[in-house]
Amino acid sequence: xxxxxxxxxxxxxxxxxxxxxxxxxxxxxxxxxxxxxxxxxxxxxxxxxxxxxxxxxxxxxxxxxxxxxxxxxxxxxxxxxxxxxxxxxxxxxxxxxxxxxxxxxxxxxxxxxxxxxxxxxxxxxxxxxxxxxxxxxxxxxxxxxxxxxxxxxxxxxxxxxxxxxxxxxxxxxxxxxxxxxxxxxxxxxxxxxxxxxxxxxxxxxxxxxxxxxxxxxxxxxxxxxxxxxxxxxxxxxxxxxxxxxxxxxxxxxxxxxxxxxxxxxxxxxxxxxxxxxxxxxxxxxxxxxxxxxxxxxxxxxxxxxxxxxxxxxxxxxxxxxxxxxxxxxxxxxxxxxxxxxxxxxxxxxxxxxxxxxxxxxxxxxxxxxxxxxxxxxxxxxxxxxxxxxxxxxxxxxxxxxxxxxxxxxxxxxxxxxxxxxxxxxxxxxxxxxxxxxxxxxxxxxxxxxxxxxxxxxxxxxxxxxxxxxxxxxxxxxxxxxxxxxxxxxxxxxxxxxxxxxxxxxxxxxxxxxxxxxxxxxxxxxxxxxxxxxxxxxxxxxxxxxxxxxxxxxxxxxxxxxxxxxxxxxxxxxxxxxxxxxxxxxxxxxxxxxxxxxxxxxxxxxxxxxxxxxxxxxxxxxxxxxxxxxxxxxxxxxxxxxxxxxxxxxxxxxxxxxxxxxxxxxxxxxxxxxxxxxxxxxxxxxxxxxxxxxxxxxxxxxxxxxxxxxxxxxxxxxxxxxxxxxxxxxxxxxxxxxxxxxxxxxxxxx
Amino acid sequence: xxxxxxxxxxxxxxxxxxxxxxxxxxxxxxxxxxxxxxxxxxxxxxxxxxxxxxxxxxxxxxxxxxxxxxxxxxxxxxxxxxxxxxxxxxxxxxxxxxxxxxxxxxxxxxxxxxxxxxxxxxxxxxxxxxxxxxxxxxxxxxxxxxxxxxxxxxxxxxxxxxxxxxxxxxxxxxxxxxxxxxxxxxxxxxxxxxxxxxxxxxxxxxxxxxxxxxxxxx
Numbered sequence: 001x002x003x004x005x006x007x008x009x010x011x012x013x014x015x016x017x018x019x020x021x022x023x024x025x026x027x028x029x030x031x032x033x034x035x036x037x038x039x040x041x042x043x044x045x046x047x048x049x050x051x052x053x054x055x056x057x058x059x060x061x062x063x064x065x066x067x068x069x070x071x072x073x074x075x076x077x078x079x080x081x082x083x084x085x086x087x088x089x090x091x092x093x094x095x096x097x098x099x100x101x102x103x104x105x106x107x108x109x110x111x112x113x114x115x116x117x118x119x120x121x122x123x124x125x126x127x128x129x130x131x132x133x134x135x136x137x138x139x140x141x142x143x144x145x146x147x148x149x150x151x152x153x154x155x156x157x158x159x160x161x162x163x164x165x166x167x168x169x170x171x172x173x174x175x176x177x178x179x180x181x182x183x184x185x186x187x188x189x190x191x192x193x194x195x196x197x198x199x200x201x202x203x204x205x206x207x208x209x210x211x212x213x214x215x216x217x218x219x220x221x222x223x224x225x226x227x228x229x230x231x232x233x234x235x236x237x238x239x240x241x242x243x244x245x246x247x248x249x250x251x252x253x254x255x256x257x258x259x260x261x262x263x264x265x266x267x268x269x270x271x272x273x274x275x276x277x278x279x280x281x282x283x284x285x286x287x288x289x290x291x292x293x294x295x296x297x298x299x300x301x302x303x304x305x306x307x308x309x310x311x312x313x314x315x316x317x318x319x320x321x322x323x324x325x326x327x328x329x330x331x332x333x334x335x336x337x338x339x340x341x342x343x344x345x346x347x348x349x350x351x352x353x354x355x356x357x358x359x360x361x362x363x364x365x366x367x368x369x370x371x372x373x374x375x376x377x378x379x380x381x382x383x384x385x386x387x388x389x390x391x392x393x394x395x396x397x398x399x400x401x402x403x404x405x406x407x408x409x410x411x412x413x414x415x416x417x418x419x420x421x422x423x424x425x426x427x428x429x430x431x432x433x434x435x436x437x438x439x440x441x442x443x444x445x446x447x448x449x450x451x452x453x454x455x456x457x458x459x460x461x462x463x464x465x466x467x468x469x470x471x472x473x474x475x476x477x478x479x480x481x482x483x484x485x486x487x488x489x490x491x492x493x494x495x496x497x498x499x500x501x502x503x504x505x506x507x508x509x510x511x512x513x514x515x516x517x518x519x520x521x522x523x524x525x526x527x528x529x530x531x532x533x534x535x536x537x538x539x540x541x542x543x544x545x546x547x548x549x550x551x552x553x554x555x556x557x558x559x560x561x562x563x564x565x566x567x568x569x570x571x572x573x574x575x576x577x578x579x580x581x582x583x584x585x586x587x588x589x590x591x592x593x594x595x596x597x598x599x600x601x602x603x604x605x606x607x608x609x610x611x612x613x614x615x616x617x618x619x620x621x622x623x624x625x626x627x628x629x630x631x632x633x634x635x636x637x638x639x640x641x642x643x644x645x646x647x648x649x650x651x652x653x654x655x656x657x658x659x660x661x662x663x664x665x666x667x668x669x670x671x672x673x674x675x676x677x678x679x680x681x682x683x684x685x686x687x688x689x690x691x692x693x694x695x696x697x698x699x700x701x702x703x704x705x706x707x708x709x710x711x712x713x714x715x716x717x718x719x720x721x722x723x724x725x726x727x728x729x730x731x732x733x734x735x736x737x738x739x740x741x742x743x744x745x746x747x748x749x
Numbered sequence: 750x751x752x753x754x755x756x757x758x759x760x761x762x763x764x765x766x767x768x769x770x771x772x773x774x775x776x777x778x779x780x781x782x783x784x785x786x787x788x789x790x791x792x793x794x795x796x797x798x799x800x801x802x803x804x805x806x807x808x809x810x811x812x813x814x815x816x817x818x819x820x821x822x823x824x825x826x827x828x829x830x831x832x833x834x835x836x837x838x839x840x841x842x843x844x845x846x847x848x849x850x851x852x853x854x855x856x857x858x859x860x861x862x863x864x865x866x867x868x869x870x871x872x873x874x875x876x877x878x879x880x881x882x883x884x885x886x887x888x889x890x891x892x893x894x895x896x897x898x899x900x901x902x903x904x905x906x907x908x909x910x911x912x913x914x915x916x917x918x919x920x921x922x923x924x925x926x927x928x929x930x931x932x933x934x935x936x937x938x939x940x941x942x943x944x945x946x947x948x949x950x951x952x953x954x955x956x957x958x959x960x961x962x963x964x965x966x967x
Contacts, residue, residue: 084766159765225768234769238761243775247783262805271798275790282783289776326786331805417816418847418910422854585809587816594905596809625905627898629868630858641858641867702868702898 005473006154010083012467014096016370018076019363021104023449023456025068026359028111030446032061037442039648040615041435043638046648051115053648055574059126060114065351066124066214068107073359074218075103075142078165080366081225082146085162087155087474091148095141102138106131117572118188121607122203124210125179129190132180139176143169150521154474156481157518160241164221166525167249171213171532179206185669186662189568193673196602197264197550200610201257201543205536208256215350217248219358220287223315226362228294230307236293242511244286249528251280253535258329261338262584263610264599266549269539270331277329284322291315306381310361313389317353321346336411339580339614341431342403345396352392352445360384360452367459372467376458380451388448394441402434411588419591424617425644483516553600555729558675559722561663561684562691566719568666569712571609573650580611581620581723594621594724601727604675616647621724628695629702631717653713654705658692660685691718820909830912832944835883838916848917851910855902864921866930869899873924878934881922882944887915 039045039054046053079096083089090096109131113119119126127135146169150162158166179202182190194202228235235241257265257273292315295302302308324346328337337343368375375381409427412420421427489506491498507513517524543549559567570576583589585596597620602608626634633640636654638647667684671677680687689709695717696709708714759772797803802811827834838844853862859869870878879889890911893901902911922939 081766087766155765157763159763159768225766228768229766234760234771236771237773237775238763238770239772240775240779241770267798267804271794275794278786278790279783281786282779285779289779293773414847416843416847417819418850419854422850423857424854585805587809587812590809590813624900626858627868629898633868634858643862698898701896 004475006476007471007473008087008089008154009469009471011090011093011096012080012370012469014090014093014100015076015080015366017100018072018079019366019370019456021100022069022072022076022359022363023453025064025072025107026356027446027449027453029061029064029069030442030449032057032064034439034442034446036061037435037439040646041432041439043646043648048649048651050117050573050650050652053573053650055577055648056115056117056119058577059119059123059574060111062124063110063114063126064107066210067110070215070219070351070355070359071103073355073362074168074214074222075099076366077222077226077359077362078146078218081161081222082149082165085155085159085225086149086153087472088149088152091145091152095145099138099142099145102134102141106134106138109134113188117574119572119574120180120182120190120192121571121574121576121609122179122192122199122206123576123612124207125176125203128188129180129182129184130187132176132182136173136177136180139169139173143173147521147525154476156477157515158521158524159224160235160238160245161221161224163241163245163518163524163528164217164224166521167245167528167532168213168218168221170525170529171209171217171249171253174529174532174536175206175209175213179203183669183672185666189662189666191666191669191673192607194606194608195673196605196608197266197599198544199606199608200260200263200265200602201269201539203608204259205253205256205540208259209253211347211350212248212252212255215355216252216284219318219355220248222358222362223287223291223311226358226365227291227311227315230305230311230361230365231295231298231301233294233296233298236290236296239511240286240290242514244283244290246531247283248280248286250531250535251276251283253532254539255280255329257539258334259612260610261329261331261334262586263582264597264602266543266546266599269543272539274329274331277326281323281326284325285319288315288319288322291318306378306385307361307365309382309385310357310364313385314354314357314361317349317357317392321350321354324349335584335586336407337403338584339612340403340407341399341434341613342407343613345399345403348399349392349396352388352395356392356445357388360388360448363452363456367456371459371463373459373462373464376455376462380455384448384451384455387444387451391441391444391446391448394444395438396441398434398437398441402431402438405430405434410592411586413588419588422592424592425642428615428646429644481519483519488512550599550603552603553598553727554731556601556603556726558604558670558677558680560687560691560718561667561680562658562688562715562718563722564666564670564719565658565663565688566712566715566717567609569653569716570719571607575619576609576611578611578613578615578647579617579619580614581618582610583618583620589618593618595727598727601724604670606670606673606675616645619720619723623721623723623725627702628699628717628721629704631720632699632704632708632713635713635716650713653716654708654711656712657710658688658712658715660688660710663688688715695721820907824909827912830884830887831948832883832941833948835887835912835916835919836941836945838913839920844913845917845920848910848913851906851914852917855906856914859898861926861930863924863926864918865926865928869897870933871930872918873921873926873929874932875923875936875938876932876934877937881937881939883915883919886918887911890915890918 035045036054036057039057050056079090106127110127113128113131114126118128120128146165150158181193183193184190192199224235224241254276255273257269258277259273261270261274263270292312295308295312298308302312327333328342328346364375364381406427409421409430414420489503489510491503491506517527558564581597583593583596590596630641632654634642635650637649638645664684667677667680671681692709692714695714696707699708699714700706761770761772763770801807852864856864856869859867860872861867864872866872870876875881877885879885879894889899891901891903893899893903895901906914919939
């Protein structure tokens with residue numbers, strides 16, 4: 001073994017950059033969160049300005065919190081810890097910078113495009129196709145930089161934090177690429193290649209695993225580095241690390257369908273989602289146990305060290321949320337919780353508590369090292385901890401109360417078997433006090449983050465003129481190294497003779513085999529990829545191939561060109577953020593909204609719009625429910641027709657012109673995706689104008705304003721009046737249907 | 750995998766940037782719950798996917814039938830729909846309370862919260878476009894006025910609900926709420942006794958003139 005020492009340094013400048021971006025975008029994400037929280041309690045704050053409405057700002061909030069705040073925090077922590085755990089400087093400074101600036105540009109692009117209504121309409125994956133491509137490219141840059149650093153490493157075995165980083169990088173790439181597949185209709189508009197049930201499945205395969213592999217695995221990796229470092233204690237159990245890592249990576253992938261219980265998703269998929277969610281409980285708690293028990297013998301430090309306080313609360317919230325998750329995935333619990341604020345409470349426990357507090361703890365620990373001076377104020381960090389904790393608790397408790405209250409109100413019947421609260425808005429008004437408590441919680445959390453900004457700035461001000469760059473020494477890896485045979489079996493200490501098999505079982509149980517993998521990053525990464533891909537395919541293949549999952553409904557026809565355009569407005573305005581289009585088979589829902597949703601109704605929905613939260617009522621069968629004029633007045637001023645409504649006003653829909661010139665291209669793209677468009681392939685624009693004229697005339701007849709034919713509102717009304725009406729439409733005779741598949745739809749309402 | 754004193758907190762010879770690892774065994778309760786979560790759910794699957802009447806849709810259908818049976822019983826007990834039966838509903842407090850809620854949820858968006866009129870006509874004045882008898886109102890609600898945007902609620906609501914609503918609309922006649930819409934249609938002086946006398950005179954022709962509520966409920 002040649003032991004020639006190599007000299008190397010670490011790149012901490014890139015870590016400083018990512019830390020700064022984390023803090024800046026954290027404040028932005030929390031601030032936007034507070035704005036939209038106030039909008040729900042006080043809709044006047046939407047101010048009648050399109051780019052300030054809830055439907056457009058809510059995706060901005062979620063994207064900023066997940067990809068800008070948490071994303072930059074992950075990168076900061078990964079760049080800092082990986083270099084030290086691998087005893088190697090990052091492979092390429094150029095790639096590091098390309099990663100950093102590329103990611104920030106993507107965030108800026110998101111911050112501009114989302115308020116403008118440029119969105120693909122899929123939750124947590126709203127960014128349009130050019131940005132999606134940029135994300136994929138930057139991710140590849142990051143991956144190359146990271147894996148080449150592993151290749152150059154001077155530490156033989158990979159520490160558990162690195163395992164989690166590997167799982168993150170591989171899986172996020174797979175999720176992002178396959179969920180985002182779409183065909184562009186223009187630079188800012190594309191249609192998902194999946195439709196209806198399949199799109200919903202892919203979206204929640206992605207959505208759930210974004211939580212898993214963007215907000216869980218990388219943060220577990222950070223925890224495994226920063227927590228033992230800050231506490232100066234060994235990790236509780238190496239074996240537990242191994243078992244909970246692999247079970248987490250394998251099991252998480254399956255659990256996505258628990259977001260779609262009682263929907264048109266086939267029941268087998270939903271049941272699988274529930275089962276794997278329950279199995280996920282202990283693998284998740286493995287991380288919590290390893291985190292909290294690592295602090296054994298260091299608890300006295302927690303009382304005086306804000307960094308450890310943040311870590312302890314973060315890991316506790318992680319444990320709470322990963323218990324709540326399996327609980328919510330149980331179908332009968334989900335029947336109550338789905339579409340309510342309970343889900344909102346659950347995710348904020350995770351993001352504010354786990355991701356937020358782990359990040360804050362990490363930053364407070366890093367600042368003195370990165371700025372090479374002591375933290376400006378430990379007291380201020382203590383203040384941040386306490387005010388942040390109170391903020392999270394106010395947030396979560398108020399949303400639990402709101403969610404359970406509204407869920408129970410939706411389901412309540414009186415003695416005669418009729419809905420006790422038939423008027424939806426009644427259930428909304430009941431939540432208002434809770435919504436104000438949430439606002440207060442958010443403000444406290446933001447106040448804490450601002451304390452962090454001050455502390456960071458003041459610490460940075462005290463930095464030395466020039467940062468020291470310590471030089472480290474370690475021998476290069478010996479490429480001919482062979483893992484020594486594991487000879488340490490406890491069976492050997494026993495005088496009795498054991499058969500060979502016993503040694504093998506013992507070796508497996510003690511996870512001694514795993515040590516070899518830790519020295520072979522390529523093998524390790526391949527196994528991670530296999531675990532993720534195999535688990536995915538088990539659900540994806542049947543979802544796409546089994547015809548009986550989505551029984552055809554003959555009366556379901558494609559949207560007319562105008563309705564398609566109206567649907568695009570629905571997506572752009574982010575209506576799906578507050579309205580579901582998925583009626584579950586409960587009498588409480590069918591009495592309120594109409595027939596429960598059938599899988600065959602969504603076959604032309606690229607993308608699906610089932611939604612995940614009912615801040616307003618379900619819209620799947622809103623078609624024909626109200627006269628056209630009602631919609632005009634409702635969009636202009638919702639409170640005029642529904643007193644107490646918290647919906648924003650949409651006056652610009654009555655002013656903005658429908659871009660008839662764009663419609664043909666969109667119809668063509670839909671046809672490319674397999675939507676049987678027939679006649680509309682040649683004369684989409686004419687058909688759209690005809691239908692718009694009809695609707696506009698009807699609005700006038702009902703006593704509404706004239707001259708709306710060319711306005712967006714008419715296209716949106718065309719879509720809304722179509723929603724859910726195909727199911728019970730009589731099927732036309734064969735010949736006519738083939739010749740004129742879409743023209744007849746406007747007649748009936 | 751019980752924790753025994755010997756291998757508790759044994760340090761492994763791992764060292765990463767100063768971080769060490771213990772070789773502690775997996776906590777027994779952790780392993781136990783993990784196994785339980787793996788083993789238990791297949792039983793759930795076998796039960797809920799293994800027989801008629803246990804799936805979500807089967808349960809839903811059963812709940813709808815149970816509710817339908819309850820409504821059908823009430824309707825059969827009621828007999829033919831006449832001004833008299835509908836007027837009788839108006840004294841049934843439970844029915845009127847339910848109908849008032851239905852009015853708020855289904856009708857108020859066009860006719861106003863108190864029937865004062867909005868997109869749709871004022872229901873509290875003496876003017877009626879499609880007839881002011883309770884049976885007229887019943888027919889208007891059931892068949893709708895599609896050209897004016899009034900839906901045919903017969904397709905969307907149960908018969909019992911429509912009957913209660915028709916009776917309820919009769920009770921807000923003359924309420925004179927604030928901000929009422931100006932009158933539309935023909936003036937109509939509602940005289941229950943006269944209508945009942947008329948119905949009594951026509952009674953011998955029964956059942957040709959009346960509808961069978963049970964048939965309409967399907």
